[in-house]
Amino acid sequence: MDMAYETLLVEIEAGVMSITLNRPDRLNAFTAVMLAELTLALDAAEKEEAVRAILITGAGRGFCAGQDLGDRKVIDEDIDLGASLEERYNPLVKRLRALPKPVVCAVNGVAAGAGANFALCCDIVLAAEGASFIQAFAKIGLIPDCGGTWLLPRLVGHARAMGLALTADKLEARRAADWGLIWQVVPDAELMREATSLARHLATQPTRALGLTKQALQASSTHSIDSQLAIERDLQREAGRTEDYREGVAAFREKRVPAFKGR
Template sequence: MTETPILLQRDGAVARLILNRPDKLNSLTLGMLVDLSAALTDIDGDDTVRAVILTGTGRGFCAGQDLTDHEAMDDTRAVRSVVERHYNPVIRQLRSLPQPVIAAVNGVAAGAGCSLALACDIAIATESAKFSNAFVNIGLIPDGGGSYFLPRMVGQARALGLSLLGEPIEAKTAAEWGLIWRSVADTDFTKDVDALARRLADMPTAAIGLIKHAINVSGHHSLEQQLAVEAELQAQAAETEDYQEGRAAFLEKRKPRFIGR
């Protein structure tokens, strides 16, 4: 097994989290989830990070849970604990990070790997990538937030079709259905992902975190509740230096120079 199955690399204000078990299509072990959670904690506490990329090494993004991980899979009584103690915290961390998180899906995203991609804020995939909600193929249900994200993204009919049949769909279809932001040619993938990350890193980080929060809670609220959320978060955004810069740049007809606070 790769000695360092989770890599954390920095390029200026962009942090790149890499699932690094290419020989196993980056399938997840409990140890990887622990390391991924620790890396997300480090990013959360680092205000110099203004955009995050989550991707995989080799020809796969993530093939899901490694079924040969005996600690996770041999004792069926421990399955609930694995989900609650290892998967759920990572999903919550991805959703609550103040920085925008890009899922750079460079190949197959199956099972928990698909859920991991959907938990990110923006997913961009190579045209050759495939998405598979394949839990049913081993007699399990979608976890990692899969049963939450899918119907909200593609509607109940498609969510049930993907979940009950466990069949993969191509990246182009995933984009047409609204499962991901877009698919791009394999040859343009790295360039387009890097450009997207740099663009997000140059934007007002505080406002992005507040936008994420507003959209994430909207599905549970009435219109009146969400209007109240918007008023509260807008007041917070208006207190930031980036708002002052954005307003000044608009009035002066120049490009804003956001500093991320």
């Protein structure tokens, strides 16, 4: 990558942009700089044709401890945390969810507060056995943000979402997988190998179709069956006009592995 980052490690290999949160001394806690750089990196991932999948993880022993409270004033009675969400977190969540390429998240340690919900905003989440998820907001008198109040009920149901949010209890990776919060748990030593393998596989697939699939699934939570059928119709029309669709059909007929180009 030509762009230099202060709080991230970013590299492209085998069609995958790897983004590593790189503040290990602070458990990769978010700062204004890191949030801005994440948005820039995701913008670059979308624009770069060579990138067909994104892999996000954390450096050191943690994934992300959430907002770095030392990065902003927290005592001022006039503080407006809503403005912080509107300016930094909300655009990042929207950017991540709208990205028309698959995003794999490898949670290598604790994911707390906004760090937990940032991970859950990704498309496929793998976690090391020693990882955990904590909706830590209640511990400091706040509500779940970074999309948490939208994500949690849809992923684990109302009762579990409420319990996680109100108690701020730690949820171990194995139980997170059992509850359907994440895709898969793997041994700690195998996390990056498994996550990288998955991201590289996705980078060989029909990228445009994967992006349309993301769009359709995300729309489904607020649509009736009739509305969703109309979305499927419209998006399938787009998918059917791609080069990858023609390649997929040709490969099927010729009994060979398709060579998708992401177009």
